[in-house]
Amino acid sequence: MIAKLFGILDILTALAFFLNNNFDRTSSWFPNSLVLILAIYLIIKGVVFVMILDFASLIDIICAIIILISLVTPINAILTFLVVIFLFQKGIFSMVS
Secondary structure, three states: OHHHHHHHHHHHHHHHHHHHHOOOOOOOOOOHHHHHHHHHHHHHHHHHHHOOOOHHHHHHHHHHHHHHHHHHOOOOHHHHHHHHHHHHHHHHHHHHO
16 A cells, blocks of 8 residues: 555656756746655655665655756756656556555
8 A cells, every 4th residue: 555655646746857857948837846845755755764784765866856956957868767667667666566
């Protein structure tokens, strides 16, 4: 049950990050606060699960740091794509298991 919730939140994080980075920042129709909250969620989840030596949680922390950096400065589209794909596939796998 909790794995499915984490999967949904990972997919939501991927979608929010994608929407926040792929549209014009001057219009700012997408709330940065939502992306910030989801990045903090990834850091907390990553820290908790990295204690049990889960390598994917270490990548979660790295993704969250990239998301936080993207709130301040634009990042490369390839890096955005890699983070979104990782979080999306991790969310799908969490929901399936």
